[in-house]
């Protein structure tokens with residue numbers, strides 16, 4: 014070690030050198046201990062973590078992966094013919110398509126309440142406002158980053174579109190707008206449509222329709 018040879022070289026005869034050398038030696042010894050403890054700690058952490066299997070690395074199949082277990086060689090299981098999964102029975106075409114007899118319907122499959130409107134506002138602000146803007150005028154923040162600006166929901170043509178049309182667009186998407194069917198459940202889609210109706214009313218209301226006590 015550097016400090017030892019230092020001591021051997023100068024001995025104890027020169028007190029100044031000896032004090033400096035000794036303090037350098039003891040300093041390096043405590044550093045040495047600290048380093049050893051750190052290494053032991055690291056080793057312990059390594060050994061302990063190696064025992065725990067996380068969800069991330071447990072054996073499992075990825076979507077579309079092959080499997081030797083099933084006769085058809087695929088890990089994905091097909092739906093059982095002529096059955097419907099729980100919660101996926103679609104008996105009410107108005108509720109699940111916004112259409113009756115192939116025509117969009119301008120009504121709601123359930124009564125719209127204040128609670129539904131509030132839910133619709135919350136969902137709209139999460140899923141639609143980034144592109145359509147908080148008031149539905151088409152000036153969402155994403156339009157500043159290359160997404161084409163959608164038409165304002167307050168244009169006469171769009172105000173006249175049926176509630177079912179809005180439901181269908183959320184379900185299927187249109188042109189550059191993606192489908193939100195996987196992210197927004199059926200009831201929430203209707204809640205959003207109800208809130209769009211409220212927005213449309215808010216931007217086109219006739220002053221005579223506003224209760225006197227609400228007027229500024």
Ligand code: HEC
Pocket residue numbers: 137140141142143144145155160161162163164171178179182183187188189190191193197205
């Ligand atoms: C990623 C951006 C984006 C999001 C999020 C988005 N939209 Fe759109 N939407 C668009 C664009 C862009 C268009 C115009 C599509 C076109 O004409 O190519 C559009 C079109 C529409 C239209 C049709 C308007 C017309 O001209 O007939 C409706 C209705 C609509 N969106 C509703 C919604 C609702 C409701 C949501 C929330 C569930 C939503 N969008 C979420 C981008 C988006």
